[in-house]
Amino acid sequence: MTEVNPSGPTISEADAEQAVAQVRQAYDALRAEVSNVIVGQDEVVEELLTAVFCRGHALIVGVPGLAKTLLVSTLARTLSLGFSRIQFTPDLMPSDITGTEVIEEDKATGARELRFVKGPIFANVILADEINRTPPKTQAALLEAMQERQVTAGGVRHALPDPFFVLATQNPIEQEGTYPLPEAQLDRFMFMITIDYPGEEEELEIIRRTTSAREAKVKPVLTGQDVLKVQELVRQAPVADHVARYALRLVRATRVREHSTENPKPAIVVEYLAWGAGPRASQFLILGAKAHAILAGRFHVTPEDIRAVAKPVLRHRVITNFNAEADSITPDAVIDSLLESVPVEGESEEEKKQLDAVMR
Numbered sequence: 001m002t003e004v005n006p007s008g009p010t011i012s013e014a015d016a017e018q019a020v021a022q023v024r025q026a027y028d029a030l031r032a033e034v035s036n037v038i039v040g041q042d043e044v045v046e047e048l049l050t051a052v053f054c055r056g057h058a059l060i061v062g063v064p065g066l067a068k069t070l071l072v073s074t075l076a077r078t079l080s081l082g083f084s085r086i087q088f089t090p091d092l093m094p095s096d097i098t099g100t101e102v103i104e105e106d107k108a109t110g111a112r113e114l115r116f117v118k119g120p121i122f123a124n125v126i127l128a129d130e131i132n133r134t135p136p137k138t139q140a141a142l143l144e145a146m147q148e149r150q151v152t153a154g155g156v157r158h159a160l161p162d163p164f165f166v167l168a169t170q171n172p173i174e175q176e177g178t179y180p181l182p183e184a185q186l187d188r189f190m191f192m193i194t195i196d197y198p199g200e201e202e203e204l205e206i207i208r209r210t211t212s213a214r215e216a217k218v219k220p221v222l223t224g225q226d227v228l229k230v231q232e233l234v235r236q237a238p239v240a241d242h243v244a245r246y247a248l249r250l251v252r253a254t255r256v257r258e259h260s261t262e263n264p265k266p267a268i269v270v271e272y273l274a275w276g277a278g279p280r281a282s283q284f285l286i287l288g289a290k291a292h293a294i295l296a297g298r299f300h301v302t303p304e305d306i307r308a309v310a311k312p313v314l315r316h317r318v319i320t321n322f323n324a325e326a327d328s329i330t331p332d333a334v335i336d337s338l339l340e341s342v343p344v345e346g347e348s349e350e351e352k353k354q355l356d357a358v359m360r
Helices: 013-035 042-053 068-078 094-098 136-148 200-210 224-236 241-253 267-272 279-295 303-314 322-326 331-341 349-359
Strands: 058-061 083-087 099-105 112-118 125-129 150-153 156-159 165-170 191-194 273-275
Touching: 013 042, 013 068, 013 224, 013 279, 042 058, 042 068, 042 165, 042 191, 042 224, 042 279, 042 303, 058 068, 068 083, 068 125, 068 165, 094 099, 094 136, 099 150, 112 156, 136 150, 136 165, 191 303, 224 279, 241 279, 241 303, 241 331, 267 273, 267 322, 267 331, 279 303, 303 331
Parallel strands: 058 165, 058 191, 083 125, 125 165
Antiparallel strands: 099 112, 150 156
16 A cells, blocks of 8 residues: 655554554543533534644634634643634734834943834734734734744744644624635635534533533643644654545546546536635645544544545635525535545555444
């Protein structure tokens, strides 16, 4: 079996099994601690942790009142990470996020010098609340920090702490007076995670918890160094060649402007997509699948892991056209159709048996 593992040093099978078992145990503990505060939203928690363990950023989309802010702050506490919440407003300036230089006077000598005062971006977990409510200049300052993991002020570079994640939120209802992120900036986010209304029983439990004297508490499960070790483990996970090619075919199938007689585009792509996903989608599909496999207790990636992360990776990278809007076709519907129509090729009988065993 050909495997794709460009991360460099390898890990022995015994060490890998032990490390994956430890990650799985920590993952179960993390979910248990988060559930002390957050009711339901298991899939959202899994996708957030997947992004964190891939060293990626995530955009969380949901209507007000679904505990997006509480979820992120709770997650930061369970990971023993520094947390900053930045409420984005139309008058927010880049220096309000990154920090600014101030003139400081030495009272003994009277000498003056510039000193950089760090902004709220200098934390491990950044909650960018309602990121689309601030002008492009301020958005760009945040997105530069996301990509470069540093801030430049007065020609001096200031490194951001490691690990570092930006978890941004958007309200999908109110668009008046907002500044939607351009597609090129959306592409910087590994995942777009959607949060829906809770179920009836879950909402009843929310009412019980939030209208009583009960105070929910969470305990730290992992440290920042532990998170860095899991990130390294994710990078070392091997991927079979047929799995990598499956991810590649999924992404390339979205590119409606690329024509191929050997691999014709699915009808839903031709009819409803104006633009497809770029190379970052392929990279994030593989990374997300690696983390998904490890969180499931496996050190090998299957096509099911690719399918599990396909929607959060692709939904903000495929651009629908007017026909899709007229027919109420969402990006998720297009992705569902792709997952049904794009085959897995080159899978051996042994691997199929392994996958069947995993699914059972």
